[in-house]
Amino acid sequence: MRYGSTTAVDGLTLRIEPGTVTSILGPNGAGKTTTIETCEGFREPQSGSVRVLGLDPRTDAKALRPRVGVMLQSGGAWSGSRAHEMVRHIASLHAHPLDVDLLIERLGMQDYGRTPYRRLSGGQQQRLSLAMAVVGRPELLFLDEPTAGLDPAARHATWDLINELRGHGVTTVLSTHFMDEAEALSDRVHIVDHGRVIAEGTVAELALTGAQNTVRFVARAGLDVEDLMLALPHDSKVVEFSAGSYVVTGEVNPVLLAALMTWCAAHNVLTDSVLVERQTLEDRFLDLTGRTLR
Amino acid sequence: MTLDLSPRPGAAPYPAMLRSQAVMELRLLSRNGEQMLLALVIPLLLLVLGAKSDRIVDLGPGRPIDIITPGILALAVLSTSFTSLAIATGFERRYGVLKRLGASPLPRWGLLVGKIAAIVVVEIVQLTLLSVVGLLLGWQPAGGVIVVVEALALVVLGTAAFGSLGLLIAGTLRAEATLAVANLVYVFLLVGGGLLVPLSRYPDQARHLLELLPSGALGQGLRDTFAGLGPDPFSLIVLTVWAVCAGLLVSRTFTWE
Numbered sequence: 211m212r213y214g215s216t217t218a219v220d221g222l223t224l225r226i227e228p229g230t231v232t233s234i235l236g237p238n239g240a241g242k243t244t245t246i247e248t249c250e251g252f253r254e255p256q257s258g259s260v261r262v263l264g265l266d267p268r269t270d271a272k273a274l275r276p277r278v279g280v281m282l283q284s285g286g287a288w289s290g291s292r293a294h295e296m297v298r299h300i301a302s303l304h305a306h307p308l309d310v311d312l313l314i315e316r317l318g319m320q321d322y323g324r325t326p327y328r329r330l331s332g333g334q335q336q337r338l339s340l341a342m343a344v345v346g347r348p349e350l351l352f353l354d355e356p357t358a359g360l361d362p363a364a365r366h367a368t369w370d371l372i373n374e375l376r377g378h379g380v381t382t383v384l385s386t387h388f389m390d391e392a393e394a395l396s397d398r399v400h401i402v403d404h405g406r407v408i409a410e411g412t413v414a415e416l417a418l419t420g421a422q423n424t425v426r427f428v429a430r431a432g433l434d435v436e437d438l439m440l441a442l443p444h445d446s447k448v449v450e451f452s453a454g455s456y457v458v459t460g461e462v463n464p465v466l467l468a469a470l471m472t473w474c475a476a477h478n479v480l481t482d483s484v485l486v487e488r489q490t491l492e493d494r495f496l497d498l499t500g501r502t503l504r
Numbered sequence: 505m506t507l508d509l510s511p512r513p514g515a516a517p518y519p520a521m522l523r524s525q526a527v528m529e530l531r532l533l534s535r536n537g538e539q540m541l542l543a544l545v546i547p548l549l550l551l552v553l554g555a556k557s558d559r560i561v562d563l564g565p566g567r568p569i570d571i572i573t574p575g576i577l578a579l580a581v582l583s584t585s586f587t588s589l590a591i592a593t594g595f596e597r598r599y600g601v602l603k604r605l606g607a608s609p610l611p612r613w614g615l616l617v618g619k620i621a622a623i624v625v626v627e628i629v630q631l632t633l634l635s636v637v638g639l640l641l642g643w644q645p646a647g648g649v650i651v652v653v654e655a656l657a658l659v660v661l662g663t664a665a666f667g668s669l670g671l672l673i674a675g676t677l678r679a680e681a682t683l684a685v686a687n688l689v690y691v692f693l694l695v696g697g698g699l700l701v702p703l704s705r706y707p708d709q710a711r712h713l714l715e716l717l718p719s720g721a722l723g724q725g726l727r728d729t730f731a732g733l734g735p736d737p738f739s740l741i742v743l744t745v746w747a748v749c750a751g752l753l754v755s756r757t758f759t760w761e
Contacts, residue, residue, distance in 0.1 A: 250607055252603065252606070275515070275609050276515040276609040282604055284600065285598075285599045285604070286600045286603065287599070287604070288532055288601050290532050291528070291532060295531075299524060299525075303516050303524065303525075303608045303609050304609060305512075305514030306512040306513075308508070309507065312505060312507045316507050346608075349511040349513055371509075377509075378509045380509070
């Protein structure tokens with residue numbers, strides 16, 4: 211996808227399994243929205259192909275649109291339309307919509323039903339937009355930054371709804387730049403930057419792959435770290451960085467922990483504390499996309 | 505009752521979608537104060553003023569009310585099918601409404617049908633009300649089925665021409681620019697577009713130009729029709745050409761976001 215001379219999305223490959231939640235995680239300007247809007251049929255790729263539910267988003271739009279729920283990053287409602295009226299209108303375009311009153315209650319939208327869209331707060335507009343995406347009972351949801359501007363309670367309500375939808379077999383693709391959101395919701399995460407997928411996997415895989423994790427433990431001073439290293443998997447290093455405080459670095463996994471404890475047992479070492487420090491998705495994300503602001 | 509979140513996709517039947525879309529458009533229009541001002545208050549004001557216009561503008565031979573009322577009807581058509589439509593559509597694009605609806609089961613032609621339906625309803629209200637007030641003020645139009653058919657043909661062609669031009673502006677300019685241009689064109693055509701003042705009152709060169717404008721063709725066409733002369737076929741041709749050309753351009757240039 212190019213805009214003028216800028217290539218927004220280039221050689222991006224995504225495969226989404228049905229009934230899962232997939233996050234597209236990336237910094238601002240990474241190409242998240244362009245990717246989602248290409249799947250929604252708003253943009254035509256200059257090359258490559260997009261199939262959504264096996265259909266072409268542009269030529270099969272008529273068959274596809276009723277099956278897909280869309281939450282735009284912003285806007286999407288008449289400025290003079292009232293919140294409930296807008297949900298009802300979208301519902302009326304579908305054959306078997308959700309019960310609008312129950313949906314409104316579920317999303318905590320009861321208090322501003324007659325408020326015109328232009329007077330809703332950012333968070334209220336987000337919830338309205340989410341309601342509009344799900345009201346038609348789609349099998350596939352595209353949510354572009356669904357919790358941007360939400361307070362923590364509303365964020366969790368949104369997460370709960372997405373999780374519950376997954377429980378009913380709805381597939382969700384969402385874009386976000388919140389690591390905790392990707393961690394809390396996704397079966398798979400695609401980290402996107404400069405229009406390419408630079409890493410992909412489950413949250414655990416992503417946080418661990420290639421990660422230098424550490425185990426810190428406290429025991430009596432002066433242990434034979436050379437001997438300990440021989441007992442641990444290769445690539446592990448042990449340092450006594452202050453008297454009685456040890457740091458093991460390497461790929462931290464159950465095998466390493468078991469080997470550490472076995473060695474301690476054999477040498478009659480009682481550890482006072484063992485702290486496993488695994489790299490978080492956030493560390494991984496920043497490692498991959500760089501720490502500079504843009 | 506609990507919320508059943510299991511997927512059950514499907515589009516509503518076309519008649520239901522179109523009805524819903526048209527009703528929504530009408531509700532939004534009726535809620536918008538400026539639109540009502542444009543659609544009813546200004547034409548009513550000008551109708552009352554125009555009926556006593558001998559002292560303001562010389563409308564030419566004949567009773568002022570008979571000359572001004574058809575022009576006011578033409579103005580009502582302009583305000584709804586051009587100005588209101590262009591502004592509303594411009595802001596729908598700006599706020600992502602067209603985009604969001606483009607992702608819904610409502611087909612794009614359905615969006616257009618919704619707009620046309622809303623315009624037709626508003627025009628029926630406008631033309632009825634303004635005609636009744638005109639009659640109360642002493643308007644004596646030519647009667648008969650043929651006059652009604654001729655007037656309807658002019659209104660339909662005028663609506664098509666102005667509507668296409670409105671969409672052309674809304675589809676190509678930014679929302680703020682659309683707002684400015686749509687209002688400017690409205691004021692310009694109101695004052696000097698041959699809507700209210702008979703073309704015969706203009707200097708020759710201006711008249712030849714105004715005859716070619718949709719405003720001049722619609723205004724003069726309605727005046728001739730209600731005077732019992734029948735519309736000049738030239739007026740009908742001018743309106744048709746505008747409608748077809750602008751319509752084709754819209755279908756080629758309109759972008760939904």
